Amino acid sequence: MGIKVRSVGIIGVGHVGAHCAYSLAVQGIVDELILVDINKEKLTSERQDLVDSVAHFPHRVTIKTGEYKDLANCDIVVISAGGITQDQNRLSELKQSINVVNSFVEEVVSSGFNGIFINITNPCDIITGHVYKLSGFDSHRVIGTGTCLDSARLREVIARETGVDHKSIIGYTMGEHGDSQMIPWSHISINGKPILELAQHDSRFALDHEAVLQEVVNAGWTTFKGKGATEYGIASALARLVHCIYHDEKQVIPVSTLLSGQYGQTDIYTSVPAIIGKDGVEEIIELNLTEEEMKVFNQSCDVLRKHIETV
Numbered sequence: 298m299g300i301k302v303r304s305v306g307i308i309g310v311g312h313v314g315a316h317c318a319y320s321l322a323v324q325g326i327v328d329e330l331i332l333v334d335i336n337k338e339k340l341t342s343e344r345q346d347l348v349d350s351v352a353h354f355p356h357r358v359t360i361k362t363g364e365y366k367d368l369a370n371c372d373i374v375v376i377s378a379g380g381i382t383q384d385q386n387r388l389s390e391l392k393q394s395i396n397v398v399n400s401f402v403e404e405v406v407s408s409g410f411n412g413i414f415i416n417i418t419n420p421c422d423i424i425t426g427h428v429y430k431l432s433g434f435d436s437h438r439v440i441g442t443g444t445c446l447d448s449a450r451l452r453e454v455i456a457r458e459t460g461v462d463h464k465s466i467i468g469y470t471m472g473e474h475g476d477s478q479m480i481p482w483s484h485i486s487i488n489g490k491p492i493l494e495l496a497q498h499d500s501r502f503a504l505d506h507e508a509v510l511q512e513v514v515n516a517g518w519t520t521f522k523g524k525g526a527t528e529y530g531i532a533s534a535l536a537r538l539v540h541c542i543y544h545d546e547k548q549v550i551p552v553s554t555l556l557s558g559q560y561g562q563t564d565i566y567t568s569v570p571a572i573i574g575k576d577g578v579e580e581i582i583e584l585n586l587t588e589e590e591m592k593v594f595n596q597s598c599d600v601l602r603k604h605i606e607t608v
């Protein structure tokens with residue numbers, strides 16, 4: 298009897314891809330990683346460094362390098378190819394990132410890959426939508442990490458301000474993984490108790506909403522400024538998603554996914570909470586946003602649409 302090897306491919310093993318590889322390996326989420334990068338020297342070095350850590354793990358992980366065609370049998374292919382621009386604006390990466398994914402998505406699909414794409418490359422929502430179109434896959438199998446990372450940042454800020462552990466905070470940011478993302482405050486809760494209700498009786502929960510949003514939006518650039526990359530946060534978000542898929546967890550996580558009428562939006566990839574399981578995005582959760590929240594969410598979609606038109 299053969300045992301199924303959990304195999305994940307990573308395209309682009311720069312700051313982000315290498316950290317994703319390490320997170321998946323060290324947490325024992327995969328049995329095999331296949332790393333692909335156009336920079337062959339870097340690829341060899343990243344593989345060697347990862348291999349050097351394996352002997353200390355309590356589990357076995359095989360780390361390979363390969364070409365796009367070698368990803369045929371992977372369950373999941375992570376896209377983290379490209380390069381972050383210096384101007385701290387994800388949208389200015391658009392043209393470069395489109396060219397990057399154009400150079401391999403169809404080749405990966407024609408190799409026989411029939412699993413789930415998880416895209417990280419920025420601007421995450423637009424590039425994920427483009428990968429969806431290039432791949433011809435059903436949208437539930439093309440996912441963008443979207444505001445999964447920003448939502449972790451949000452929960453950390455709320456945890457710090459309120460003193461409640463982040464695991465007891467239910468909260469997401471929605472919309473663009475970028476400056477126009479929004480926080481649906483009417484749905485932020487401390488394990489089910491709306492934070493807006495708590496705020497009426499306890500000043501700890503009366504947060505400055507605009508300041509929290511700005512801190513969340515700026516967090517990536519706070520990280521980027523001193524090290525020229527953001528990597529641990531996104532790698533942890535990616536590892537969570539991959540774990541959810543392999544274990545069919547059905548956890549609700551905000552990801553960039555195709556909206557087909559939900560929230561009054563159609564034919565656009567953007568972040569909303571969704572159930573993640575073995576089939577990828579299994580269900581989109583439609584929150585009853587307030588009128589003001591809907592307005593800001595729609596504005597975020599407008600920002601994305603304006604840039605999609607330039608592709």
Ligand SMILES: NC(=O)C1=CN([C@@H]2O[C@H](COP(=O)(O)OP(=O)(O)OC[C@H]3O[C@@H](n4cnc5c(N)ncnc54)[C@H](O)[C@@H]3O)[C@@H](O)[C@H]2O)C=CC1
Pocket residue numbers: 308309310311312313314333334335336339377378379380381382387390394397398400401416417418419420421442443446474525526527528531
């Ligand atoms: N969605 C998110 O939350 C986040 C997204 N990012 C994005 O991830 C991407 C990668 O960022 P970094 O790792 O910091 O960049 P990096 O420059 O360190 O690494 C990019 C890697 O992609 C490789 N590459 C370029 N074209 C390729 C191709 N056609 N095929 C295979 N490999 C290719 C390069 O050789 C390089 O090794 C950027 O678009 C960045 O904005 C970064 C952090 C968080």
Ligand SMILES: CC(=O)C(=O)O
Pocket residue numbers: 381387419446517518527531
């Ligand atoms: C760079 C980026 O997209 C982030 O860290 O949020």
